[in-house]
Amino acid sequence: MATTTSPSPGPVLSTRALNRATLARQLLLRRTPMSAKHAVEHLVGLQAQNTKPPYVALAARLDGFRPEELSGLLESREAARIVTLRSTLHLHTADDVLRLRPLVQPAREREVQLFRKGLAGVDLERLAGLTRTLVEERPRTPKEIREALLGHWPDADPLALTVAARCLLPLVQVTPRGLWGRSGQVALTTAEAWLGRETEPAATATPATADATVLRYLAAFGPASVKDMQTWSGLTRRREAFERLRPRLLTFRDESGTELFDLPDAPRPDADTPAPPRFLPEFDNLLLSHADRTRVVPPEYKDRTWKGNQAYRTFLVDGFLAGIWHLDETKGGTATVTVQLFGTLTREQRAAVAEEAERTLTTLAYDVDAVRFGAFAP
Incomplete structure (x- = not known):
């Protein structure tokens, strides 16, 4: 990843710290009762x-x-x-x-x-x-x-x-x-x-509009770099908006030295904050909204969420991408969830993943027949 030199380098945020901050903004550290x-x-x-x-x-x-x-x-x-x-x-x-x-x-x-x-x-x-x-x-x-x-x-x-x-x-x-x-x-x-x-x-679409969009992006996906925001939006030349906002923002660096911007009052939980398993849909913006996705996607798994132009449903364990899942529905309204693991899980993690799978599908009005585990098959 390209390194951006900050005029006044801020503290370094570890990958786990970035992960927990992003999960908090994405409402994935704990479910919220908001509408x-x-x-x-x-x-x-x-x-x-x-x-x-x-x-x-x-x-x-x-x-x-x-x-x-x-x-x-x-x-x-x-x-x-x-x-x-x-x-x-x-x-x-x-x-x-x-x-x-x-x-x-x-x-x-x-x-x-x-x-x-x-x-x-x-x-x-x-x-x-x-x-x-x-x-x-x-x-x-x-x-x-x-x-x-x-x-x-x-x-x-x-x-x-x-x-x-x-x-x-x-x-x-x-x-x-x-x-x-x-x-x-x-x-x-x-x-x-x-x-x-x-x-x-x-x-x-004035500078004020551009600035407001940067602030909203940081609230939902920060801390983040200029390139991160450009990846999320599909727009180029966003640096000017970040520079206008710099006096209102905090700056950090990631472990590669890239400058990150953030809102002063945004949540940045401790890197050791527990992160329960979460089941995500295909194309979830969590996985698509940063130029550097290592805050959620371990480098060794970066090519495993797609096949051709088809995206897989994914799930997180300890806040990071851990595998993909499939849903097989029957005419009677029941469903079987097949979980394909990229690595290995402890017994406690497997139990938590199975519990989260059932909770997710029950929320979506499915009667879960079984949760099955298997190794990832490319």
Whole structure:
């Protein structure tokens, strides 16, 4: 990892100290009784490429969580699913949909440029206008959007047209997609049409907005470096915001010498604070939001959470990535959890992992038939 020289080097935080601080911010050291809406806001959104991960993410973090609570936020339009951070689908509160999408718009426009060959001759402003009219008339599937745009630009690359529409407009996935216990194909409309409010123009993504986002990132993922925040957001050139904020922040170093920033009053528990096992969904932001992931992912396990473009569900033991898990459901509503270990666990750790697996799945309304252990099979 590249080393950043700090103007005034701060104290060194060990990997375990960083781990415990991050787990505390992520609500993973102990479950909290906060509401689902408050948690989604605090975490600055939940990864939502698939429909179930946001529910699993909150089951690991909230005391008394019920899937119907998060589902209700989507149904009442207090939350929505939209492409934001790192060009991936996230579940955000309605307020954050309107705030964050303009902030990341420059990254979305850079993404369009990656497909410029397939968009030769396409008027992007006209494409955005046609798409807006189409999806605000009624929500449309990606196929419907693509076919309508091909009617205007038959020689364009179909994928490029779809990407351009998604990047140029704040398109949200409408319900019933994403609701607990229900299904539905992907259908899209604009955030403005779905939420009944205007998004902030990209021009209003001012330094104050950028600074506020840095502070929120540190509250949920700190202590962290500039590169960490850039990895989380998918944005570049964040150094200026950190420098503006430097007088308000504490600075530390990690064991490699990289400068880390943090909020003065944020929790930084002792490195020996117990960290119970936690079961996480695929794509959990805990594993994706730092340039240096060793605070959670031991270096020897860094390539074990993915196969191709598919992410595995993971679990933590003593605060660190310890394996992956699979869920086999039956028609009768029962489920078997298969835990694949990357290393070895003590008898007490295995018992705690099995107990946490049952608690997580019970929270998600499964009747757990068995928890089985095995070695990781790549």
